[in-house]
Amino acid sequence: MRIATPIKERNVLEWVDIHHRYGNKTVAHGINLAVGASELVAILGPSGSGKSTLLKMAAGLVAPQHGQIRFNGADYTFRQPEQRRFALMFQDYALLPHLNVWQNVAFGLRMQGQGKAAARAAAINILAQVGLAAEAERRTGALSGGEQQRVALARALVTRPQALLLDEPFSALDSHLRSQLQQLTLALLQQQPCPTVMVTHSPTEALQLATRVCLLDHGRWLQQGSPADLLAKPASAAAARLLGCDNVTEQHHIPQAALHLHHPQGTPSTLLAAAPQAGLWRLQWQHPQYGTLQQWLPATTTPPAVGDSVKLWVDEAAVVVFEAA
Numbered sequence: 001m002r003i004a005t006p007i008k009e010r011n012v013l014e015w016v017d018i019h020h021r022y023g024n025k026t027v028a029h030g031i032n033l034a035v036g037a038s039e040l041v042a043i044l045g046p047s048g049s050g051k052s053t054l055l056k057m058a059a060g061l062v063a064p065q066h067g068q069i070r071f072n073g074a075d076y077t078f079r080q081p082e083q084r085r086f087a088l089m090f091q092d093y094a095l096l097p098h099l100n101v102w103q104n105v106a107f108g109l110r111m112q113g114q115g116k117a118a119a120r121a122a123a124i125n126i127l128a129q130v131g132l133a134a135e136a137e138r139r140t141g142a143l144s145g146g147e148q149q150r151v152a153l154a155r156a157l158v159t160r161p162q163a164l165l166l167d168e169p170f171s172a173l174d175s176h177l178r179s180q181l182q183q184l185t186l187a188l189l190q191q192q193p194c195p196t197v198m199v200t201h202s203p204t205e206a207l208q209l210a211t212r213v214c215l216l217d218h219g220r221w222l223q224q225g226s227p228a229d230l231l232a233k234p235a236s237a238a239a240a241r242l243l244g245c246d247n248v249t250e251q252h253h254i255p256q257a258a259l260h261l262h263h264p265q266g267t268p269s270t271l272l273a274a275a276p277q278a279g280l281w282r283l284q285w286q287h288p289q290y291g292t293l294q295q296w297l298p299a300t301t302t303p304p305a306v307g308d309s310v311k312l313w314v315d316e317a318a319v320v321v322f323e324a325a
């Protein structure tokens, strides 16, 4: 009988059994992660949880004390950064101040040995895609923060990297620019897919952009999954809090779908506060069994008056109970 050989996906970036400490602080504790060519994986975790260290290991800027970085099945752990052909876009995007915009973008291509004319043409082409063709001759110091970030994105993608590593790439931008650049990044990645890993501390960013979100705490995965799966069933209170969920205790998470106002089976609850926020009403209830609960309602609804007592039903079938609780 012939046994079918599993087809191994190509262009997979992997962290394999990574352990790392700084002094007595463990920042990676048996980390495994495989990112496929069409994936955008977000690593979401609190400050100091070890997110950037994992990215730096893939980039070749930090060598893990134990474990391997692999690409396409090959061991990359000790390859020099420039031998990896991975593009980095870090928070401090560090454009070269003595070069103009197109020269910054073309820099990687020139380092790879491409001729000046071809490198310039490729740079201008990608600058057009990020809406900066007209700025090609300008000094980078004269650009706004958002423009500099777009140059950094163009610079990261112009070399057609084997993998893209993004460390808080959008955090310095205001919300309008942030969403513009996020959409632009997704569009460019659709044109030239490669394993992409984005480090962020923003649950909104991770859940909106990533195909898979990995929750990291103290150098360990808390949980991994698609945004929809994680939101539907966070595995623990720590995971739910990292995801930015409301109504979390050590025992359970009460999602918005579990809350029903003016329900005949509801328990009289007092409205403590009501405020417009992010285009919605944010209500705070005092519930006799569940304590303080946050509820979000559409801006078009008229909330009860603060101090009123209203029947609020918590549908227990929709409450997420944590297994360890």
Ligand SMILES: Nc1ncnc2c1ncn2[C@@H]1O[C@H](COP(=O)(O)OP(=O)(O)OP(=O)(O)O)[C@@H](O)[C@H]1O
Pocket: 022, 023, 025, 027, 045, 046, 047, 048, 049, 050, 051, 052, 053, 054, 201
């Ligand atoms: N070169 C280093 N030497 C000593 N300690 C370090 C070094 N680099 C990072 N650390 C420490 O290791 C921990 C993890 O750092 P890392 O930058 O990976 O975390 P992070 O999750 O990306 O944090 P942040 O969101 O704040 O950037 C932090 O406590 C940091 O201070």
